[in-house]
Amino acid sequence: MTTRSPLRIEPTTPPDESPPMRPSDPLPALPPPKPDPATVPDPVISARSLCVWYGSSMALKNVDIDIPRHKITALIGPSGCGKSTLLRCFNRMNDLIPGARMEGTIKFEGIELADPSIDAVALRRRVGMVFQKPNPFPKSIYQNVAWGARINGYKGDMDELVEKSLRRAALWEEVRGKLHKSGLDLSGGQQQRLCIARTLAVEPEIILMDEPCSALDPIATAKVEDLMDELKEDYTIVIVTHNMQQARRTSDMTACLMLDEAAVQGGHRTGVIAEFSPTEKLFTNPSDPRTEAYITGRIG
Template sequence: MSLDQQPIVSRNPSPAAPPAPGADAVLVARDLSVWYGSTQALRGVSIAIPRNRITALIGPSGCGKSTLLRCFNRMNDLIPGFRMEGQLGFDGDPVAGPEVDPVTLRRRVGMVFQKPNPFPKTVYHNVAWGARINGYTGDLDELVERSLRRAALWDEVKDKLNRSGLDLSGGQQQRLCIARTLAVEPEVILMDEPCSALDPISTARVEDLMEDLKAEYTIVIVTHNMQQARRVSDMTACLMLDEARGNGHRPGVLAEFSPTDVLFTTPKDPRTEAYITGRIG
């Protein structure tokens, strides 16, 4: 099944803008709905994430930003009661379905989490771990150094490679987690509020790093911080809570997906406008 070559037809009543011109879509969701048990978390989301761009997912709490992000590397499979409908594509291949191996997929679609979660191992082994299990045959020392340099952490930790990753500061730990992700050479990096546990200086460093990485990677970032979305992203998707249904629960829907400068200056959707101006959320 080929998903990325076809135009995205949204059955979503709210308009989802096509991807930025000139950029092909890497990750595609079409009419995606997600349930946790009997609670619907997402309804009819269609989105095409462009290659080598930073795409931000914003929206009020509980609107399903993280759920959408974690669909792209099948991380939701680990949650009991998770169920999805619709189509998901990565580089033209399906993402969901029993024929897809989530283990292979996750190596290609890496993830950085909200709370820095280095392994209780040395800095070196944190970075080398993923490469080792994925059967990396090259020079591990070189890979570790390259990944740490890429994550702008090498100068700070080159003398501490044998210290525990947990001895680093919070911001360093998060960059270590980014280095660890880079070491398995993914094509996409999903970031789930990567700066929410960091101080402003560490946040700025991670944001600079994202800007550097964009040339080689496609980045999708979930953020609560609208200023951050504005600073770092090329495209922004604003998710919203749908109108209440029978049982009173409101699933998340995609309200608007536009180039970031457009979305923040001339939002087309009144709900997006209300959210970015601080009237809801």
């Protein structure tokens, strides 16, 4: 039995008595549909009852989330609650971790991402990713941007694509004279924008950002945030952040993840979505007490 909201009264099974999940257990029944304030029309990604396992430990339990198109969705929550794990489901990056697997359904434009047989390589071209630490390739600035396009068989004018991507990432003016210098010679903030440019060059539909500003200073952070605001006209952005102000400043929708109390009792760290609402509502009038406790700094 799964309790989606502690406000719901469960007379038979109190949440702290439900046993920890095992991979062999059958999936728990879908929770009854709750009146969700966050109705998302035409979501680009839609997950239902998504569970993620690392070996025998459950990292995410029964996640329901709809990622709105051409909006910024923020994932917030305390450390270890599965924000990055959820993000990495969207482009099957968890495949790189031995023993990781998904259950439930997660649909991206009609593709079932939980199906192990889908082409993750083709998916990742359409769902790009920017990482926590800027990780440009040890190649020239030009090669950094061109690399992804080249391996994906881009047929157009490469110089044009590189310039367009760097302009879009608000980096062109700073690097135009030194395209053949190493990407590692740039400052941290420039490197992160180079990584964004590299992602834009393969023309994805979604950009996943895993704490993209946590290694940057406030000025570089502001630049990346401005950039996100511009990019959402053409792209759907999902951002994991530890910085609640950042989530509030930048995002349209916010999902607050929490550790599942029942799992914690059993010695496991399993994340659940405590609340998924429009950002303004989540921060001003949270409907879940755990969210409220987290955003006011009482937990986390």
